[in-house]
Amino acid sequence: MTARGDGAPASGRSIATIGPPNTGKSTFFNRLTGAGARVANWPGMTVDVMTARVLLGGTLVRLADLPGIYSLDGHSDDEVLVQRFVATAPLSAIVAVLNATRIELQLPLVLALAATGVPLLVVLNMADEAAHLGIAIDAPRLAAELGVPVVAVSAKYGHGMDEAKRALATLVAARPDPVVANLAAVPAREARERETARIAALAVRMPAVLPLGITARLDRALLHPWLGIPLFLVAMFAVFQAVFGLGVPLQDATKWLLDALKTGVIAPALETAPPMVRSFVIEGLVDGVGTVATFVPLLAVFFAAMAFVEDSGYLARAAWLMDALMSRLGLDGRAFVMQLMGFGCNVPALMATRVLRNRAARLLSMLVIPFSLCSARLQVFLFLTTAIFSPRLAPVVLFALYLMSFAAAFLTAVVWRRKYSSREPLLMELPPYRLPTPSMVVAEASRAVSHFLRRATGFIVAGVLLIWVLTHLPPGATPAGPETPAGWLAEALAPVFRPLGIDPLMSIALMFGFVAKEIVLGGLAVVLGAGNDQLAGVVAARLDAVSAMSFMIFTLIYTPCLSAIATLRDESKSLRFTALAVLWPLALAWVASFAFYQAARALGF
Amino acid sequence: MNLSLDRLLTNHSASIVSVSASGMAGDRMAALGLLPGRRVAVLRRAPFGGPLHLRIGPTELMIRRTDARAVLLDHVHRWISHRTA
Numbered sequence: 001m002t003a004r005g006d007g008a009p010a011s012g013r014s015i016a017t018i019g020p021p022n023t024g025k026s027t028f029f030n031r032l033t034g035a036g037a038r039v040a041n042w043p044g045m046t047v048d049v050m051t052a053r054v055l056l057g058g059t060l061v062r063l064a065d066l067p068g069i070y071s072l073d074g075h076s077d078d079e080v081l082v083q084r085f086v087a088t089a090p091l092s093a094i095v096a097v098l099n100a101t102r103i104e105l106q107l108p109l110v111l112a113l114a115a116t117g118v119p120l121l122v123v124l125n126m127a128d129e130a131a132h133l134g135i136a137i138d139a140p141r142l143a144a145e146l147g148v149p150v151v152a153v154s155a156k157y158g159h160g161m162d163e164a165k166r167a168l169a170t171l172v173a174a175r176p177d178p179v180v181a182n183l184a185a186v187p188a189r190e191a192r193e194r195e196t197a198r199i200a201a202l203a204v205r206m207p208a209v210l211p212l213g214i215t216a217r218l219d220r221a222l223l224h225p226w227l228g229i230p231l232f233l234v235a236m237f238a239v240f241q242a243v244f245g246l247g248v249p250l251q252d253a254t255k256w257l258l259d260a261l262k263t264g265v266i267a268p269a270l271e272t273a274p275p276m277v278r279s280f281v282i283e284g285l286v287d288g289v290g291t292v293a294t295f296v297p298l299l300a301v302f303f304a305a306m307a308f309v310e311d312s313g314y315l316a317r318a319a320w321l322m323d324a325l326m327s328r329l330g331l332d333g334r335a336f337v338m339q340l341m342g343f344g345c346n347v348p349a350l351m352a353t354r355v356l357r358n359r360a361a362r363l364l365s366m367l368v369i370p371f372s373l374c375s376a377r378l379q380v381f382l383f384l385t386t387a388i389f390s391p392r393l394a395p396v397v398l399f400a401l402y403l404m405s406f407a408a409a410f411l412t413a414v415v416w417r418r419k420y421s422s423r424e425p426l427l428m429e430l431p432p433y434r435l436p437t438p439s440m441v442v443a444e445a446s447r448a449v450s451h452f453l454r455r456a457t458g459f460i461v462a463g464v465l466l467i468w469v470l471t472h473l474p475p476g477a478t479p480a481g482p483e484t485p486a487g488w489l490a491e492a493l494a495p496v497f498r499p500l501g502i503d504p505l506m507s508i509a510l511m512f513g514f515v516a517k518e519i520v521l522g523g524l525a526v527v528l529g530a531g532n533d534q535l536a537g538v539v540a541a542r543l544d545a546v547s548a549m550s551f552m553i554f555t556l557i558y559t560p561c562l563s564a565i566a567t568l569r570d571e572s573k574s575l576r577f578t579a580l581a582v583l584w585p586l587a588l589a590w591v592a593s594f595a596f597y598q599a600a601r602a603l604g605f
Numbered sequence: 606m607n608l609s610l611d612r613l614l615t616n617h618s619a620s621i622v623s624v625s626a627s628g629m630a631g632d633r634m635a636a637l638g639l640l641p642g643r644r645v646a647v648l649r650r651a652p653f654g655g656p657l658h659l660r661i662g663p664t665e666l667m668i669r670r671t672d673a674r675a676v677l678l679d680h681v682h683r684w685i686s687h688r689t690a
Binding site: 020070071073074075076079101102104105108109133135189193206215219223225226228229316319320321322323324325327333424425426427428429430431432 | 626628629630632633634635636637638640648649650651652653654655656658662663664665666667668669672
C-alpha cells in the first residue's frame with residue numbers, strides 16, 4: 001500500500017495533521033492548503049479524509065487532515081481510523097495541532113506521536129487565546145524537552161503560518177524517505193502522564209485562576225435551568241428562519257434562471273429534434289439537473305448557519321441541553337439539533353451528522369432525520385390542506401402533520417436504537433465561545449456545496465432519468481398514462497394502495513415525489529391533466545378529507561427524496577443501510593396511512 | 606466511603622480518587638483530564654436528568670450522570686465560583 005495519491009508526482013510525499021477535537025486543526029489545514037482541499041478517499045483507506053496538495057520548499061506534498069482524536073491508543077471509530085492510517089500510510093511528517101489553552105491535557109498525545117518514529121512538528125494553535133487567558137508557553141523550552149520543533153500560531157487570524165510552513169519544509173527535506181508509524185513504541189498512559197507533568201512544569205505557566213469572562217457569563221444565561229431550552233429553541237428558530245428567509249428566495253431565483261435557460265435557449269435549440277429526444281433532454285435531463293441545482297442555495301445558507309452554530313461553541317451546549325431527552329431515544333443531544341435542521345431540508349441535516357463521530361450513533365441519526373417535515377413537503381401540504389380543508393381547519397391539519405413527523409422520528413429511534421446502539425460515552429469538551437470569522441463560515445458553506453454536487457449529482461441524474469423512462473415510454477404515450485411503465489406499475493400496485501384510499505393515479509404522483517417531494521404537485525397536475533391554476537379544484541373534487549389526509553400521511557413518511565437518498569448512500573457508504581433507510585419509511589408510511597384511513601372510515605368519516 | 610461524581614453537588618469541587626471506567630470511556634475520561642489527583646468542579650446540571658457541566662483546570666466538559674458514577678471523589682469543598690469576575 002502506498003500513500004501516493006492520484007496525480008501526485010511519483011516522488012510525492014505525504015503529511016498528516018493530527019490533533020484533538022476543538023483545536024482548530026481544520027482551520028490550520030485550510031490555512032496551509034488554501035482553497036484546494038477536498039474530501040477524498042485516501043488510497044488504501046475506505047474512509048473519507050480531507051486531502052490537499054501544498055508546495056513546501058519546492059516539493060509538492062500531499063496533506064491529509066485526519067479526524068480529531070484525544071489519544072493514539074483509544075477505541076473510538078476515529079481513533080481506530082487514525083491508528084490504521086499512521087500504521088499503514090508511509091508519512092514524511094506528522095503535524096500535531098494543539099489548542100495552546102489546553103496544552104497540559106494534550107501533551108500526552110504529542111508524546112505518543114513523538115514515539116512513533118515519524119518526524120513530528122508541534123503546532124500550538126490559538127496562541128492568541130492562550131495569551132489572552134494568561135497562559136505562558138515557553139516554546140523553545142518545550143521544543144527542547146520534546147525533541148521536536150514547536151511553532152505557535154493563530155490559524156484563525158493567520159498569524160505564524162509562514163513560520164509553520166518553513167518548519168514543515170525543513171522537516172520534510174531532512175528525511176527523504178517516508179516512515180510508517182511504529183505504534184508499539186508508544187509509551188504507556190501512566191508514563192506519558194508523568195512526562196507531561198514534568199515538561200509542563202518546565203515550559204508552561206498557567207495563571208492561578210483563569211479569567212472566566214464572557215463564556216461564563218453567556219453560559220449563565222444560555223445554560224440556565226429554565227431559560228436554556230427555550231433560548232435554544234429560539235436560536236434554532238432563528239437559524240431556521242434564516243435558512244427559509246434567505247435560502248428559499250435564492251432557490252426560487254435559481255429555479256427562475258433555469259426556467260429562463262430552458263425556454264429561452266435549450267427549447268429553441270431543440271426545435272427540430274425528434275419529439276422523444278426533446279422530451280428526454282428537457283423533461284428528463286434539464287428538469288432533473290434543475291431540481292438538483294435548486295438545492296444549492298439552500299445548502300449554502302444552511303451550512304453557513306450550521307458553521308456559525310458549531311464554530312461558536314454553541315452546538316456542544318445545545319447537546320448538553322437536549323441530551324436528557326435524546327439519550328432516552330438512544331441518540332445524543334447533538335442529534336436533536338440535526339433533527340430540527342432537517343425541518344428546513346433533510347439533505348444538509350444528513351451531511352451535518354458528520355459531527356457525530358460514532359458510526360452507530362450517526363447511522364441512527366441519519367435514519368431518523370428524513371422524517372423531518374422539510375420545506376419541500378411543506379409546499380405540498382400547504383397546497384393540499386388549503387385545497388381541501390376549511391381555512392379554520394387547515395392550520396390544525398398542518399400542525400398534526402408536524403406532530404406526526406416527530407412521532408415517526410421518535411418511533412424509528414426507539415425501534416432501531418438496539419441495532420444502532422453506541423456505547424460511546426457523551427464526554428465532550430464545552431469549548432469557550434468564539435466569534436466565527438466570516439471567511440471560515442463561507443469556506444464551510446462552499447465546501448459542503450461542492451461536496452454535495454460532486455457526490456450526489458450522478459446518482460440524482462440517474463434517478464431522474466429512471467422516472468422519465470417510467471413515465472414517458474413507449475414513444476407517443478401520454479406522460480404517466482396507463483400504457484407507460486408507471487401506468488402498469490400503478491395498476492399492479494393498486495391492491496397495495498387501495499386500502500389507504502389512494503387510487504392508482506394518485507400513486508403515480510407519489511412516484512414523482514421519489515425525485516423530490518415538491519414534484520408531487522407537478523406529478524398530480526400531469527396525471528390529473530389539470531393546469532396549475534385548476535389543480536386545486538380538480539384535487540378537491542377527487543379527494544375527500546379522509547383520503548386526502550391519508551395521502552398526506554403517506555407523502556410525509558414514505559421515502560426520502562432522491563437527493564436525500566444520494567446523501568444517505570454517500571454518507572453511510574453502505575447500500576444495505578441506504579436500502580433500510582428507504583424501505584423502513586415506506587413500510588411505516590403504509591402502516592400509518594392504513595391505520596388512519598381504515599380507522600377513520602370505520603368511525604364513519 | 607467515597608462520593609461518586611454524579612452525586613457531587615452543584616458549585617462544589619472535589620479531588621478525584623479513582624476512575625473505574627475502562628475501554629473507550631476510560632480513555633476519553635483520561636484524555637479530558639478526569640484523572641486521579643485532579644480537582645473537578647460541578648458547574649451545573651442539565652434539566653430532566655441531563656448531563657453534568659464540569660470544570661477541570663481550564664477545561665470545561667460535559668459528562669452523562671451514568672458515566673460520572675465511575676469517578677470517585679474525596680475532599681469536597683464548596684467551589685468558589687468567580688461570580689464577581
